[in-house]
Amino acid sequence: MADLNYTTPPNRPATAENPAGRPDDPIWDLIELLFFAYRDFVSDPDDALAKFAFGRAHHRVLHFVNRNPGMKVADLLVILKITKQSLGRVLKQLVDQGYIVQKEGANDRRQRLLYATPKGEALAMKLAGLQTARISRALSELGPAAHEQARRFLIAMIDTDGRDGVLQSIARADQARKPKP
Amino acid sequence: MADLNYTTPPNRPATAENPAGRPDDPIWDLIELLFFAYRDFVSDPDDALAKFAFGRAHHRVLHFVNRNPGMKVADLLVILKITKQSLGRVLKQLVDQGYIVQKEGANDRRQRLLYATPKGEALAMKLAGLQTARISRALSELGPAAHEQARRFLIAMIDTDGRDGVLQSIARADQARKPKP
DNA sequence: AATTTATGTCAATATGGCTGACCTAAATTA
DNA sequence: TAATTTAGGTCAGCCATATTGACATAAATT
Structure with missing residues (x-):
């Protein structure tokens, strides 16, 4: 537990594609x-x-x-x-x-x-x-916003066409659960 | 694409453990x-x-x-x-x-x-x-901070004892790569 | 009455793991 | 130098999880 110069992302920020039309460096x-x-x-x-x-x-x-x-x-x-x-x-x-x-x-x-x-x-x-x-x-270990940030990132990683189904499935299951009275 | 009341986390914010000593609800x-x-x-x-x-x-x-x-x-x-x-x-x-x-x-x-x-x-x-x-x-689809947020979340999800090795491995590999001149 | 749907099952095959045993060559240690 | 350890490879067999394809049954739909 010593050298930690790795806390900043080594890749340049990700864009949809580089201006040059060349594919992005791998993330x-x-x-x-x-x-x-x-x-x-x-x-x-x-x-x-x-x-x-x-x-x-x-x-x-x-x-x-x-x-x-x-x-x-x-x-x-x-x-x-x-x-x-x-x-x-x-x-x-x-x-x-x-x-x-x-x-x-x-x-x-x-x-x-x-x-x-x-x-x-x-x-x-x-x-x-x-x-x-x-x-x-x-x-x-992270800030109070971390849950929501992680949630959004993971949702965005899902296939766009499967996303709605996944979110509806999660929402439906949550609703069906008995909230403790 | 219509009903979307599922954009906020349905679980209460995660704490290490509830005051009652009862385990947290699953996230x-x-x-x-x-x-x-x-x-x-x-x-x-x-x-x-x-x-x-x-x-x-x-x-x-x-x-x-x-x-x-x-x-x-x-x-x-x-x-x-x-x-x-x-x-x-x-x-x-x-x-x-x-x-x-x-x-x-x-x-x-x-x-x-x-x-x-x-x-x-x-x-x-x-x-x-x-x-x-x-x-x-x-x-x-997310803000400019999303890369760093995702990075931090994923790092935090790794076994604490394996974390340093992983980060050093990533850092080492990055350094070894030829930066485009 | 005919067809489609929901589900189950049999058989064969592929992939990617595992344990255990054993081997060689090279480095290390006594 | 001799003994041991280390890095890596290999053979053999087993297990878990997935696949495709064919076929079966019962219930719903047309």
């Missing part, structure tokens, strides 16, 4: 920081899951089902951008071991709506807690 | 936005790599070798946090197909120092360009 710092930040971000749940013989795939499924109770299988496939065969294996394990239940749709009886069981919710919340601890620690 | 928005942002961030190179019959693993190796010419195999293993057997397979393909060369260390002749060939550098720069395009687009 090395953010490219690499995204890699390292995400690597560590997922490592916390990964380690915890290892004790359950579950993996990252199970985490993702359990997370979104817990956040969106009653979601359809098809919705999950769109969010995760995987095939139903890939989902099938993981989902089956979660169902067999009592973390997720499937209920017939009331309107459309072909649907298998997905719900986290209490056991599943507990695990999902535990994993979310690990990730929240890391985010909280990070935000606490 | 759902950043947890999910990190997932979606990273998913799309890696999708650009993934798509491009598919044409070469290369995958994400090749990208990571080529990226770091290109950024750190002459790096040791052992360094790469530490950065990627994988085993040498895992590295071996992808590295061999990159070497066989002429994207990376290995040179005997001058001081220590056991070392196989890694360098991107011109062909390898071209591919690495192409992939970095794709990622830079996404980042540039994102930053251009």
